[in-house]
Amino acid sequence: xxPLTVTAVPKPKRNFWNHDFSVKSWLLTEDxxxxxxxxxxxxxxxFFLGGVMAVLIRLELLTPAGDLVQAETYNKLFTMHGVVxxxxxxxxxxxxxxxxxxxxxxxxxxxxxxxxLNLLSWYIYMVGGVFTLFVVFKGGVDTGWxxxxxxSSTYANSHVIAAALGIFITGFSSILTGVNFIxxxxxxxxxxxxxxxxxxxxxxxxxxxxxxxxxxxxxxITIVLVALERLFRxxxxxxxxxxxxxxxxxxxxxxxxxxVYIMILPGMGVISEIIACxxxxxxxxxxxxxxxSMAIAALGFLVWGHHMxxxxxxxxxxxVFSLLTFLVAIPSAIKVFNWTATLYKGSxxxxxxxxxxxxxxxxxxxxxxxxxxxxxxGLDIHVHDTYFIVAHFHYVMVGGMVxxxxxxxxxWWPKMTGFMYSEFLAKIAAxxxxxxxxxxxxPQFVLGYLGMPRRYHVYPEEFQVLNVLSTAGASILGFGFxxxxxxxxxxxxxxxxxxxxxxxxxxxxxxxDSPPHPHNFETVPxxxxxxxxxxxxxxxxx
Amino acid sequence: MADPSxxxxxxxxxxxxxxxxxxxxGMWAFLLSEVMFFGGLFTAYLVYxxxxxxxxxxxxGKLDVTLGTLNTAVLIGSSLTMALAVRAAHMGSRGGxxxxxxxxxxxxxxxxxxxxxxxxxxxxxGLVPGANYAFKGTASADTELFFALxxxxxxxxxxxxxxxxxxxxxVAWRWRPNNVVQHxxxxxxxxxxxxxxxxxxxxxxxxxxLLGRHV
Numbered sequence: 001x002x003p004l005t006v007t008a009v010p011k012p013k014r015n016f017w018n019h020d021f022s023v024k025s026w027l028l029t030e031d032x033x034x035x036x037x038x039x040x041x042x043x044x045x046x047f048f049l050g051g052v053m054a055v056l057i058r059l060e061l062l063t064p065a066g067d068l069v070q071a072e073t074y075n076k077l078f079t080m081h082g083v084v085x086x087x088x089x090x091x092x093x094x095x096x097x098x099x100x101x102x103x104x105x106x107x108x109x110x111x112x113x114x115x116x117l118n119l120l121s122w123y124i125y126m127v128g129g130v131f132t133l134f135v136v137f138k139g140g141v142d143t144g145w146x147x148x149x150x151x152s153s154t155y156a157n158s159h160v161i162a163a164a165l166g167i168f169i170t171g172f173s174s175i176l177t178g179v180n181f182i183x184x185x186x187x188x189x190x191x192x193x194x195x196x197x198x199x200x201x202x203x204x205x206x207x208x209x210x211x212x213x214x215x216x217x218x219x220x221i222t223i224v225l226v227a228l229e230r231l232f233r234x235x236x237x238x239x240x241x242x243x244x245x246x247x248x249x250x251x252x253x254x255x256x257x258x259x260v261y262i263m264i265l266p267g268m269g270v271i272s273e274i275i276a277c278x279x280x281x282x283x284x285x286x287x288x289x290x291x292x293s294m295a296i297a298a299l300g301f302l303v304w305g306h307h308m309x310x311x312x313x314x315x316x317x318x319x320v321f322s323l324l325t326f327l328v329a330i331p332s333a334i335k336v337f338n339w340t341a342t343l344y345k346g347s348x349x350x351x352x353x354x355x356x357x358x359x360x361x362x363x364x365x366x367x368x369x370x371x372x373x374x375x376x377x378g379l380d381i382h383v384h385d386t387y388f389i390v391a392h393f394h395y396v397m398v399g400g401m402v403x404x405x406x407x408x409x410x411x412w413w414p415k416m417t418g419f420m421y422s423e424f425l426a427k428i429a430a431x432x433x434x435x436x437x438x439x440x441x442x443p444q445f446v447l448g449y450l451g452m453p454r455r456y457h458v459y460p461e462e463f464q465v466l467n468v469l470s471t472a473g474a475s476i477l478g479f480g481f482x483x484x485x486x487x488x489x490x491x492x493x494x495x496x497x498x499x500x501x502x503x504x505x506x507x508x509x510x511x512x513d514s515p516p517h518p519h520n521f522e523t524v525p526x527x528x529x530x531x532x533x534x535x536x537x538x539x540x541x542x
Numbered sequence: 543m544a545d546p547s548x549x550x551x552x553x554x555x556x557x558x559x560x561x562x563x564x565x566x567x568g569m570w571a572f573l574l575s576e577v578m579f580f581g582g583l584f585t586a587y588l589v590y591x592x593x594x595x596x597x598x599x600x601x602x603g604k605l606d607v608t609l610g611t612l613n614t615a616v617l618i619g620s621s622l623t624m625a626l627a628v629r630a631a632h633m634g635s636r637g638g639x640x641x642x643x644x645x646x647x648x649x650x651x652x653x654x655x656x657x658x659x660x661x662x663x664x665x666x667x668g669l670v671p672g673a674n675y676a677f678k679g680t681a682s683a684d685t686e687l688f689f690a691l692x693x694x695x696x697x698x699x700x701x702x703x704x705x706x707x708x709x710x711x712x713v714a715w716r717w718r719p720n721n722v723v724q725h726x727x728x729x730x731x732x733x734x735x736x737x738x739x740x741x742x743x744x745x746x747x748x749x750x751x752l753l754g755r756h757v
Contacts, residue, residue, distance in 0.1 A: 104554075109554060110553065110554035111553075111554035112554075113564045113565075113568055114568055115552075115554065117568075175572070175575050178571070178575075179568050179571045179572050179575070180568070182567065182568075182571045183564050183565075183567045183568035183571060184564075186564075186567050187560055187563050187564040187567060188554075188560075188564065213571055213572075213574055213575045213578075214574060214575070214578050215578070216575070217575045217576065217578040217579035217581075217582070218578050218579070218581065218582045220579060220582075221579050221580075221582035221583055221698075222582055224694075224698075225582075225586070225694065228690075228694065231672075232671065232672030232673065233671065233672040234671055234672055234690040234693075234694065235671060235672075235686060235687060235690050236586055236590075236687065236690055236691070236694070241671075241684070241686055241687060241690075242590070242593075242594065242597075242684035242686070242687045243590075243687060244589065244590075244593075247585075247586060247589055250585075251582055251585065251586075519553070519554075524556065
């Protein structure tokens with residue numbers, strides 16, 4: 001540590017951490033920054049809980065025989081892994097932590113539009129989380145995270161209702177967050193901060209919020225109907241009573257496909273911020289990138305049927321869903337190409353956040369392109385419900401969203417805490433995570449293509465080599481995920497002071513102290529230029 | 543209008559206009575969410591009515607159109623009293639807000655009471671799926687689906703009314719004459735919510751009660 005830098009930046013006197021230390025001031029806080037921190041702690045807890053289940057799954061798959069856990073236990077493990085990771089980590093991850101913390105700072109506002117609602121959303125999330133923890137400790141649920149009927153509504157003997165209720169309740173926290181973000185982005189922008197001067201992080205959160213508000217209620221009512229069917233034999237999805245299980249799948253995927261974009265769009269926003277900062281350039285084709293977020297949100301609502309190619313839906317419906325699925329590739333590719341074009345002739349530095357951003361681009365490209373394989377009607381029949389699809393969505397969700405989440409936490413950690421972490425350890429962790437991730441999931445593409453089905457705890461012996469490779473990768477990945485937890489916490493004790501803008505980044509959040517004052521801005525800033533005005537030649541072009 | 547300088551302004555807003563517009567847009571976004579929530583139920587209804595038209599026709603005949611019509615009138619009346627409460631809030635009339643909100647609560651109480659009577663009739667007639675379903679009809683056994691959707695949809699609607707009544711009670715208590723000055727936005731967005739609940743019923747009533755009655 002350089003002693004000069006310790007004294008160079010004085011600690012800001014009053015900030016959102018130290019203005020009140022009482023427990024009550026945290027539990028009743030209406031400060032978006034503190035609520036962001038509360039979310040960060042909670043989702044980290046759930047991430048490691050879901051991670052433990054992933055470890056057990058990979059250990060079971062080390063050998064072809066079912067020797068570690070029983071088939072029923074294995075079913076519960078992959079179900080709870082999916083439920084915890086999707087609903088309690090991925091969906092809230094970037095929006096609830098970084099969206100909460102950063103949106104008002106980026107917009108030049110003192111808080112989100114509805115601070116009390118924001119706190120309420122965290123409590124609702126926690127109540128849903130308690131239900132889920134209850135399910136975990138009572139023995140789990142075994143329906144798969146998709147809760148397909150009639151198994152979930154009639155035959156399953158596990159804690160379906162409690163698990164469904166947990167998801168139902170958390171859904172409301174998602175809706176309230178979305179409502180809050182929409183109102184904030186529309187009405188709380190600082191003077192001069194026009195729509196096309198907004199950071200792309202804000203655009204992607206706007207698109208995400210629309211999906212949260214429009215999609216989540218549909219899965220909520222679907223879950224209610226499943227629970228009612230289980231409790232009272234209501235019969236809406238029960239073929240014995242004239243109901244149709246396919247209707248469940250339609251309603252479920254009407255939300256759960258767009259939910260994938262709730263998981264990836266905020267990550268894309270993070271990548272835009274990081275790429276611009278560490279290339280010292282404006283994002284190439286700003287408006288295209290902004291509108292591609294909106295296009296992904298809109299198209300995302302029209303492709304749910306591609307989860308149902310093998311369920312016997314009409315061939316014509318499948319044709320249309322396949323076509324629309326290919327269309328989603330266009331806005332996604334616009335983003336990838338524009339990020340790459342931004343790098344071109346940029347002044348690139350490979351700081352830790354940038355490593356994650358570059359990792360995101362590569363891994364998301366693989367995850368996205370294999371999505372096109374799955375959108376092909378013929379090819380999908382071959383790889384449907386195999387490890388190919390498992391690898392595909394882990395490339396998008398872990399390779400995409402988790403990389404973006406880690407990029408975000410390394411990029412804004414100095415802003416949130418006021419401290420710099422060890423860049424050396426952080427780079428090593430990034431490399432370990434990248435290697436571990438690819439070693440875990442790339443073999444699964446091959447396994448799936450060779451025909452290994454998902455959701456079985458035993459498999460033929462010829463698949464063992466690739467499974468051992470995958471489990472070895474998972475151990476590396478798991479170790480990599482533990483590292484940041486240690487050096488980030490250590491930075492609070494021994495890190496050097498960050499100062500307001502350690503990366504020389506542009507954006508209103510970097511103009512205030514690190515950590516920021518409880519009310520963010522002394523005076524409301526006036527914005528006179530677009531986002532990412534890096535370097536004089538860039539200003540000229542803008 | 544109430545004196546603007548006395549209306550409270552939350553710390554994170556610049557002026558009353560911003561606060562007002564933000565609150566309104568927040569409620570509209572939430573109502574969009576509600577539309578999609580009921581949209582799921584309406585989708586299920588459309589699918590099954592299309593699949594079992596005769597069963598739906600027959601089952602719909604078992605509903606009490608008189609009580610349904612009465613409730614429709616009561617609910618539309620409650621939207622009027624709610625609109626008057628909003629007007630009173632903008633004029634700064636505390637007594638007016640409390641009176642009109644109480645009138646709306648009473649109308650909601652009548653609606654829910656009538657609904658309870660209808661539910662108990664259905665129970666006595668053996669028309670509650672899962673509990674004591676006995677009506678098979680002549681069309682097919684799928685009349686039960688109609689009643690599943692009837693109880694699902696009207697139950698969700700009634701739940702929204704109960705929440706609305708709770709919110710109205712809180713807002714009316716806050717507007718009691720000797721309390722501190724309240725913001726009219728609160729009454730206004732509550733009004734938006736109530737009109738939405740009313741509107742859902744306007745769709746539910748013909749879809750459930752009036753099958754086969756068109757000329």
